[in-house]
Amino acid sequence: MQVRRVVLENFRGVKSGTILLDGHSLLVGSNSVGKSTVCEGLELVLGPERMFRRPVVDEYDFYGGCYQEREGKLPEVRIEVVLTNLSDAAERRFGSHLRRWSAQTSDFLDMVPAAIEDAETGEWCLPVVFLGRYDPQEDDFIGGTFFAHPESVPDGLDGEESGLGAGLKSFTREDKRHCGFLYLRPNRTGNRALTFQRGSLLDTIVRLEAELAGPLWEKALRDLEQVAVAAAESGFGKIRTEIRDRVDRFVSLGDTADPVDLQASELTREHLREVLRLFIATQPGPHAVPFNRLSTGSLNLLVFALLTYIAELKGDKSVIFAMEEPEIALPPHAQRRLIDFVVKRMGQVIVTSHSPYVIEKFEPSRIVVINRDSKGTLSSNRVVLPGDFKLKRYRDNRRQFAEAVLGRAVLVVEGAAEAALFPAVSDVLEADPSVAGYVPLDLAGVTIFDAQNDVSVPLFAPVFKGLGKPVYGIHDQPDKPLDPKVAAKTADFTHYTVLNYKSVEKLLVAEVPVDAQRRFLATAAQRTDYPSGCARPDPSATDTAVNTLTHEVLRARKGDGYAALLIAECTGRSQLPAVLADLLLQIDRDLGTSASGGETDDTAHSDETDGN
Structure with missing residues (x-):
């Protein structure tokens, strides 16, 4: 189901x-867009114990x-x-x-x-x-x-x-149990999921085991009734005797051996659910502690272990499992392992996540992008690769795709040098007081995507446009004109730029002031990875010689962050190449004032507030 x-x-x-x-689905979108609302709605409809709250x-x-x-x-x-x-x-x-x-x-x-x-x-x-x-x-x-x-x-x-x-x-409730729905919120992982309260993971396990082995709560209550808290030889034994003797003066006690006794519980199912706790001993010590005293990461892994138990009890393909943000307090390898397990063993997995390590485990057709407008209309878009887009290209760039899915907008560049260059340009713009209100790329939620060559940049425009995201592209002049089919894809860019240079290094040498280049060369010469085949900078060198050496150093260390080092020497927008600064300012204008990270939706509508 x-x-x-x-x-x-x-x-x-x-x-x-x-x-x-x-089938298996990954829900992605910005904070408070409605991912948790969808999961909470599923629990209202399908959760067997939800109506008891x-x-x-x-x-x-x-x-x-x-x-x-x-x-x-x-x-x-x-x-x-x-x-x-x-x-x-x-x-x-x-x-x-x-x-x-x-x-x-x-x-x-x-x-x-x-x-x-x-x-x-x-x-x-x-x-x-x-x-x-x-x-x-x-x-x-x-x-x-x-x-x-x-x-x-x-x-x-x-x-x-x-x-x-x-x-x-x-x-x-019995009808719902046939659906096999389980729901884990991130704030439930270390609290309710590992208690024995109704609807928790442990309660689900107890119920499933009871279907195989018979009533479990009744036996637990009988066993607990036999526990001697106030044995005769204990200190509590003396207290019990004194209480019995004094109460007997005013209250007619029953004709039993122990009319006054101490019990570890009220001996009702509901009270036992409240007080029963799972104790765990983890390395390096042998001492067991209540589960809620474990680290957050250990708690999440404990949840993972219980999920394997439930999957075995329910049988393969019989559980609808909704899980929010499994990446919380879990290292990347544990995130991947958890997703691999639930996808293979659950009938359907519905996951929300902001982790690229989780996102990359899902094929594009399984990723659902959630959007919500200012009027409260919720919509979804499934990631659909263009028919001529090779799946291998996606898999080769799986991590980058995962990060792009999380972004508010995507900037597609042609190589590693450009991917490192634009954050540096953004930093300079942010620090320039004359560029009022500019929001840097990382805070604006713009993902930089490395297409690895200039010809490939247009190929990704329809992919990201299909996700409903603004997508920007920039590359240098190609050696030969783009194929007409490839060129047609550039129409899907929100803004598309082709440099007037054959390489970004030539652009930087031509448009970054020579005094910034001198500072760059002096800094680069102090680095251990300064290219051995290049001359050392000479403070008395002519401007032309500085331009030549800068180009040689940038080419020799292309993709190693040297272009970003050069941009870092610029003191403001006026020293930046205009085409690069203008592109980032265009992105900033397109994203608007909400680019600063503030959501425009009423916070009272936030899906993060689930009322629990």
Whole structure:
């Protein structure tokens, strides 16, 4: 069973939006764009224990915080999820609630034109929905999950036509368990996930083991009842005896051997869930401590270990697993190992991440870019490589692609020298007081992508434009005119620049003032990697000799950061090559005032605030 479509209405920062998934999916996007909102919406619909939290929703779960009656109608949170890839058992259990799904239109088959319906039989899907609203009579919030199909017409008795989910049948906790949904927030990893509270990882393990071995809580309570906390020889034994003798003066005690006793727990399931703790001993010491005393990284790895346990208990391909930011406190190799495991063993994995080490583990077709506009409309774009774009090119640049996916904009350059050069130009612009309000590339969220040669720069324009990102390209004059098909791709750049020079080194020598070049040569000569084949700088050298030596040094150490060293000697915008400075200022203008990192959305809508 897999989540195929999520439709959100009036939920948190999302007024309306649709997310389409297809198997394992990685959700990426800027902070507070709605990734957590999507995952939280899935838990509201599919989480077996989610409805036990009170209140189910609150004021800030409604778009704009508006939940009071307006124009005679109460605002309602609505989250609909369509599940496909149903097992035979699921089709039998939910048969009366199934609809046919069209893979061509990503909608129900009975909603598409007859021509498509005749040509496509579609697969069975299960639509389910969460509804939430404010109840003014109870002055509280209510919510419930329902089968979204079929929807009967209420008969109007007892106000049924206005009740929550009127005309729909409840989607129960037992129904949800057949979906096998698990959800891990990053702030739950070291707190709730490793307790025995309802819906936690350990609670899931206990329930699955109980299905195989019989009731576990009852046996644990009986065993705990036999624990002698106040044995006769203990100090507590004397206290118990003294309490019994004094209480017996005023209260008629039972006719048992121990009418007054001390127990480690209230001996109820709920209390045992609260007090039971997992103890772990890790290297280098042998002493076991409660799990919450472990390091954050150890906690995350412990979660990973429990996931392997659940996967084995549930069986392959039977878990829908949503996980937020697995990179928190995990080293890169652990991030990759975790993703490899869940992708291979879970039926569907839905991951949010800002880590290139996580992103690079997903093929482009599995990456879903989330966007949200100022009006609260949520949308998604799947990474689709152009038909003539070789998959090998993507795989050879997988790490760079991962970083570009995270950026707000992409600057495609032709080589390592340029990739190091532009951050240096940006630093000079930032330090120049005459360039008021300029936001440097890193703070603006601009990713620099090394295409490795000038001819390849245009090839990446349609790729990044397809992600909905502004994309900029710059390269020197090619040795021969670009192929017409390649040249056509430059139209996808937001801004495209071809230098009037055959190399960036010639540009720098021609347009950086000679006094900056002299300072550069003096600094470079002190480095251990100064090219041995180049002469040492002479303070009395002519300007022409300085230009020649600068070019020789830059060429000899091309790609080693020497071009950036030269730019670092510039004292302001006036000493920078105009074409480079103008391009970065153009990017700054295009990204606007939000480039400083501030989100324009109301913080009350933030998907990071989940109300927990």
